[in-house]
Amino acid sequence: MRVVSGIQPTGQPHLGNYLGAIRNYVKLQDDAVAAGGECLIFLADLHALSMPHDPKELYASTLELVATLVACGVDPNKAVLFNQAQVPAHSELQWLLNGTARMGWLNRMTQFKDKSGKNREGASIALFTYPVLQAADVLLYQATHVPVGEDQKQHLELARDIAQKFNKDFASEDAPVFTLPEPIIPPEAARIMSLRDGNAKMSKSDPSDMSRINLADDADEIMKKVKKAKTDPEPLPSEAKGLEGRAEAQNLVGIYAALADESMDQVLATFGGEGFGKFKPALGELLVETLAPIGERFRELKDDRESLDAILARGAAKARELGGPTLTATYDALGLVRGK
Ligand code: TYM
Numbered sequence: 001m002r003v004v005s006g007i008q009p010t011g012q013p014h015l016g017n018y019l020g021a022i023r024n025y026v027k028l029q030d031d032a033v034a035a036g037g038e039c040l041i042f043l044a045d046l047h048a049l050s051m052p053h054d055p056k057e058l059y060a061s062t063l064e065l066v067a068t069l070v071a072c073g074v075d076p077n078k079a080v081l082f083n084q085a086q087v088p089a090h091s092e093l094q095w096l097l098n099g100t101a102r103m104g105w106l107n108r109m110t111q112f113k114d115k116s117g118k119n120r121e122g123a124s125i126a127l128f129t130y131p132v133l134q135a136a137d138v139l140l141y142q143a144t145h146v147p148v149g150e151d152q153k154q155h156l157e158l159a160r161d162i163a164q165k166f167n168k169d170f171a172s173e174d175a176p177v178f179t180l181p182e183p184i185i186p187p188e189a190a191r192i193m194s195l196r197d198g199n200a201k202m203s204k205s206d207p208s209d210m211s212r213i214n215l216a217d218d219a220d221e222i223m224k225k226v227k228k229a230k231t232d233p234e235p236l237p238s239e240a241k242g243l244e245g246r247a248e249a250q251n252l253v254g255i256y257a258a259l260a261d262e263s264m265d266q267v268l269a270t271f272g273g274e275g276f277g278k279f280k281p282a283l284g285e286l287l288v289e290t291l292a293p294i295g296e297r298f299r300e301l302k303d304d305r306e307s308l309d310a311i312l313a314r315g316a317a318k319a320r321e322l323g324g325p326t327l328t329a330t331y332d333a334l335g336l337v338r339g340k
Contacts, residue, residue: 001145002143002145002179005040005041005146005147007022009044010204013204014214015214015255019189020189020191021148022069024147028145032145033078038322039079040315040319041080043082080319081315092327097136097166100162100165101135101158105162109154110154131159143179145181145182148185149185163176163179166330171333178326192251195210198247222288226284227284229252230248231276231280232248235273236272240263
């Protein structure tokens with residue numbers, strides 16, 4: 001079992017990152033250790049180049065995100081925690097895979113369409129080829145399980161297509177170079193939506209801070225954001241199917257369910273017939289209960305620069321070791337000679 005996943009170090013990590021991905025990093029790191037496998041979690045700093053970014057802030061926000069991940073339960077003694085920039089094999093493998101990835105495949109990526117918007121011609125090449133780097137990120141380590149939110153599913157399908165075509169073109173059936181990775185998407189928190197618009201994803205890049213719960217928000221901020229979250233005037237139904245067409249209500253009930261480890265039907269068995277005046281304070285309290293210890297631990301860790309640097313250096317050394325054999329096998333399969 002090889003668990004591999006990444007998270008970008010730009011913007012504030014939020015509840016969507018936590019419920020959609022980070023919680024599963026923690027669970028799968030334990031499963032991997034129990035199965036005698038490995039879990040690699042990395043800060044995708046190379047991906048940050050795909051959008052405008054401030055070089056002066058990049059490493060500081062990378063270290064902050066390391067502190068956040070550790071505060072959430074990613075354990076550097078169980079998982080290999082590192083940043084891509086310290087493992088050049090990610091960029092190298094991307095180039096080697098560029099010969100296999102097809103223009104048509106990348107043209108279909110919805111995230112490129114969303115992020116480039118009306119300015120496709122002005123978008124960076126990195127934004128377009130970003131999914132090939134993401135494929136390299138997981139294929140380099142022969143990932144079997146990739147915990148992600150639903151928005152990354154299409155990128156993982158591309159990684160599988162690239163692996164399959166490369167294996168077919170350059171390897172024999174009984175000795176493939178790459179393993180096909182499986183996305184692990186939590187059904188109850190696949191896509192946490194904005195608190196201001198139930199049809200938009202909760203996102204680091206939303207200009208409104210009221211649209212998301214940041215993992216570093218304090219109890220007052222959390223309660224205020226939940227209280228102001230957009231809803232509708234109807235009481236809650238007693239079953240999940242009654243939430244159809246009520247995007248905001250569905251999102252809030254989904255968040256409650258994910259936090260309480262219950263199904264939406266179970267949540268509605270308790271709150272069905274109630275209005276949001278009763279439901280919102282209960283949701284706010286549950287959020288504070290979950291996030292307060294994370295925020296506390298984050299504040300203890302975030303200024304210990306030496307320890308955070310050391311976690312990344314140790315993780316990167318291990319990642320370089322784990323990725324080495326696949327990188328060599330890829331060069332070899334392509335007939336590229338690196339010398340002795
Ligand atoms: P990023 O940094 O945007 O998000 C990190 C993780 O959080 C999940 N996520 C969500 N899940 C549920 N609801 C939401 N509203 C929500 N917002 C974000 C994302 O799905 C992701 O799992 N391209 C990736 C980083 C990456 C990566 C990889 C991931 C680079 N290489 C290789 C997996 C494997 C990204 O930008 O995630």
